[in-house]
Amino acid sequence: MSFSIRKSLHPGLNLGEDHGDDHLEAETSVFGFWVFMMSDLVTFGMFFAVFATTMPLACCPGPKELFDLGSVAWQTAFLLASSLTSGMAILTATFPLCGPSLGSTVCMSPVVSSGVS
Amino acid sequence: MLDAIFGRLTWDSIILVQAVEQPNINTFITASAAAMMPVGGVMIVALLTWMKWWKPLFEWLTSVDHKKIGTMYIIFAVIMLFRGVVEGMLMRANQAVGLNGGFLSSDHFNQLFTTHGTNMIFFVAMPFLFGLINIVVPLQIGARDVAFPRLNQISLGLTAAGGFLFMISLMIGEFSTGGWTGYPSFTGRLANPGVGPDYYILAIAISGIGSTLTGVNFSVTIYKLRTAGMSFMRMPLFTWTALCTSILLIFAMPPLTACCAMLGLDRFLGFHFFTNDMGGNLMNFINLFWMFGHPEVYILILPAFGVMSEIASTYSGKRLYGYTSIVAATMCIAVLSFTVWLHHFFTMGQSATVNAAFGVATLLIAIPTGVKIYDWLATLWGGRIRFTAPMIYLCGFFVLFTIGGLSGVILASPTLDYQLHNSQFLVAHFHNVIIPGVLFGILAGIHIWFPKIYGFRLMESLSRITAFLWAIGFILAFMPLYQTGMMGMTRRTVAYQDPDLVPWMIVSGIGSLILGLAFLFILLTIFVSVLNRKKLMVPFGDPWDGRSLEWATPAPTPEWNFAVLPKVECRDVFADAKEKGTAYQPIEKYDDIEMPANTYYGFIIMIMASGLGFGLVWHMWWLAILSFLGAIATAIIYAFLPQKHYVIPAAEVREIDEAWRRAAREGRGVTRDDEGNQANQGLARPDNITNP
Ligand code: HEM
Ligand SMILES: [Cu+2]
Numbered sequence: 001m002s003f004s005i006r007k008s009l010h011p012g013l014n015l016g017e018d019h020g021d022d023h024l025e026a027e028t029s030v031f032g033f034w035v036f037m038m039s040d041l042v043t044f045g046m047f048f049a050v051f052a053t054t055m056p057l058a059c060c061p062g063p064k065e066l067f068d069l070g071s072v073a074w075q076t077a078f079l080l081a082s083s084l085t086s087g088m089a090i091l092t093a094t095f096p097l098c099g100p101s102l103g104s105t106v107c108m109s110p111v112v113s114s115g116v117s
Numbered sequence: 118m119l120d121a122i123f124g125r126l127t128w129d130s131i132i133l134v135q136a137v138e139q140p141n142i143n144t145f146i147t148a149s150a151a152a153m154m155p156v157g158g159v160m161i162v163a164l165l166t167w168m169k170w171w172k173p174l175f176e177w178l179t180s181v182d183h184k185k186i187g188t189m190y191i192i193f194a195v196i197m198l199f200r201g202v203v204e205g206m207l208m209r210a211n212q213a214v215g216l217n218g219g220f221l222s223s224d225h226f227n228q229l230f231t232t233h234g235t236n237m238i239f240f241v242a243m244p245f246l247f248g249l250i251n252i253v254v255p256l257q258i259g260a261r262d263v264a265f266p267r268l269n270q271i272s273l274g275l276t277a278a279g280g281f282l283f284m285i286s287l288m289i290g291e292f293s294t295g296g297w298t299g300y301p302s303f304t305g306r307l308a309n310p311g312v313g314p315d316y317y318i319l320a321i322a323i324s325g326i327g328s329t330l331t332g333v334n335f336s337v338t339i340y341k342l343r344t345a346g347m348s349f350m351r352m353p354l355f356t357w358t359a360l361c362t363s364i365l366l367i368f369a370m371p372p373l374t375a376c377c378a379m380l381g382l383d384r385f386l387g388f389h390f391f392t393n394d395m396g397g398n399l400m401n402f403i404n405l406f407w408m409f410g411h412p413e414v415y416i417l418i419l420p421a422f423g424v425m426s427e428i429a430s431t432y433s434g435k436r437l438y439g440y441t442s443i444v445a446a447t448m449c450i451a452v453l454s455f456t457v458w459l460h461h462f463f464t465m466g467q468s469a470t471v472n473a474a475f476g477v478a479t480l481l482i483a484i485p486t487g488v489k490i491y492d493w494l495a496t497l498w499g500g501r502i503r504f505t506a507p508m509i510y511l512c513g514f515f516v517l518f519t520i521g522g523l524s525g526v527i528l529a530s531p532t533l534d535y536q537l538h539n540s541q542f543l544v545a546h547f548h549n550v551i552i553p554g555v556l557f558g559i560l561a562g563i564h565i566w567f568p569k570i571y572g573f574r575l576m577e578s579l580s581r582i583t584a585f586l587w588a589i590g591f592i593l594a595f596m597p598l599y600q601t602g603m604m605g606m607t608r609r610t611v612a613y614q615d616p617d618l619v620p621w622m623i624v625s626g627i628g629s630l631i632l633g634l635a636f637l638f639i640l641l642t643i644f645v646s647v648l649n650r651k652k653l654m655v656p657f658g659d660p661w662d663g664r665s666l667e668w669a670t671p672a673p674t675p676e677w678n679f680a681v682l683p684k685v686e687c688r689d690v691f692a693d694a695k696e697k698g699t700a701y702q703p704i705e706k707y708d709d710i711e712m713p714a715n716t717y718y719g720f721i722i723m724i725m726a727s728g729l730g731f732g733l734v735w736h737m738w739w740l741a742i743l744s745f746l747g748a749i750a751t752a753i754i755y756a757f758l759p760q761k762h763y764v765i766p767a768a769e770v771r772e773i774d775e776a777w778r779r780a781a782r783e784g785r786g787v788t789r790d791d792e793g794n795q796a797n798q799g800l801a802r803p804d805n806i807t808n809p
Contacts, residue, residue, distance in 0.1 A: 028265070028337055028341045028342070029340060031337055031340065031341060032265060032334070032337040033337055034265060035367060036298045038367060038369070039329055039333065040371070041376055042367075042371035042372070043371035043375050045371075045373075045375070046371060046372050046375035046405060046408075047379075049663065050375075050379065050401050050616075054390070054396060054398055055670050089756075090482060090756045090757075093756055093757045094760075
């Protein structure tokens, strides 16, 4: 490969040279994953936008009265955890050589990078 | 018990049964359309069996080769175009005799414009373009396939599943009557409890997810799979426009998914996102729909612009004038397209200031578009122009698309739009940009790249007639609508009372007949060309003296595309290599090539998605749940199965590639004078023209 293995190949945390060929092979998948996430973000952004614009119009009970926010919180946490672990599972299945560390690095990267910035 | 199995589906839902129970002209038309499907199905099965084509069929359906997937997209689009054109002709026929009521019932007419619009946008224009992009982009950037070949197959499967739902509505049940925009609360549960809007929502939501994934796939392909040296500013323009379209897909499909999902929740679970009461707000739907809808029209037109750029330079034998400005203009259009959606509903109660802002934003888009038109004209200047089919499309585009664009500028002014909104003027405008813009681009693109994939050209004479028929038919069918629109005729009307409209409607009806003929000529061109393929062979692979990488391969292109991935040192690499005489230089070292193996993944997902959609529409919950779980299980299983590859040994590649290179070096080739003749074997010799 002509380009340096140190180069950052996609947004978020890169595997880095320790992972040998997997560093390069994961490039398209992880980049594609980020692109898809952007699209997903817009979808959910739209739901929130509708929610925000509907709120002032509603005559009726608001979310506080309707929802038990406590349970919504842990449901969301479970959902995110499930996305995280299935992402890890699939990535490790695809790049078995490097063991679970790849999956966790890549999936943690949104968390980590948002924490860093 | 039956309810649990069949949901809302009853005997009477089947269109053929309706025709027997109440025979009249409307049920006769729907029944003939419905009958075409079983009859067509039986004929196809018979043909496949007779020709022993079952095995090849499954090799195609399970293929992950971008060229085959692209072809399947295009075949799908041609079939759907047939339906779309027939519906357009039916509506025009009805209008031609529509003074005080034509032969169609209003419900039937409403279904016709809804299916026609939905079909033409989602199942004709988009699949056509995805097909072209699939076929061309990997070749233009010097790649062996797209970034995610299996995902590509899944996208095709989802598009096909949407198409299946859309087609089956012709036979079982009915389609929505709410137009291709499907505004609630008309499409809500209260006004429309039937299956029509459900078919609409599910068909476009399922195919829409496919389109999102396509956008991801193409953009990653273009970002990450370019061959060595293919920097962004060296990419051919078609690839540039494909990139912009993919970016638009990534950001513009989500609002559609979101608004379909919410309308679905309203209809299936009694939510109140878009209802009139209980705090719902239907303007939210309209905003979301057009946040998708306006970028969508640029998703369609940008690749067509890409094709036009390729035509302008290839068919005048020059490099593209103002490459950088066209790239910048394309990007500008892509960004601006997200800022104008409100012009689709100036009349729906915003303040004048908001309207003015969106009106100005809309007018701005005319600037980069104008830049492009001038660049293309300048490219033609002093070139070695051949007036072949693609050039006819380009010239038609210059004149007609510009008129369409200008009528768009008229509509962009809120004051004028108050007069013209929802009139036939609008119908004239969007057909005026879609047919001479998008469709001309697609048809020209097929003409150009067909020989690349199948190894023989399309008959030049027939292609030219087809191009002229589309142009003339378009002018007759749609120019009169500008006039009737200004006379006050609204869109989507089944009948009218003003006798002054009749002559215009008759001209328009005649135009639509010519458009029907033009469609038949597409089929005829392909059919006759297949029969004469021996005479039209272009084994060397460069029939038009092309300029970009895709022409640097034999035709038909081998499954591995490039024996050795090429290196790129400048723009228009292949033209440059031909000038220097290095185009077919021998290659020293060949390597084994590893290609992804066939898989049933996309096919299974297609079946599951179709089952899910059909189950939901008819409230057959067992089917919906089973299909949904099946789709998830499929995804999980395939995620853990190792991806299979097969290897093509270097020796085999070397043999084929060396033979081709040697023959090309020794061959004499033809000049552009003989481009349309049998002598054109796909090897280009420079013209000796003295420049003016
Ligand atoms: C081939 C010949 C065509 C004919 C004869 C035709 C004819 C028509 C007619 C009669 C209408 C209804 C106008 C009204 O509302 O009064 C219509 C609507 C429409 N057409 Fe076409 N059309 C053609 C091609 C196309 C193409 C190629 C596209 C897009 C790719 C297209 C997209 C649409 C759309 C989006 C609508 C609006 C549907 C609605 O009102 O919801 N048409 N067309
Ligand atoms: Cu628009």
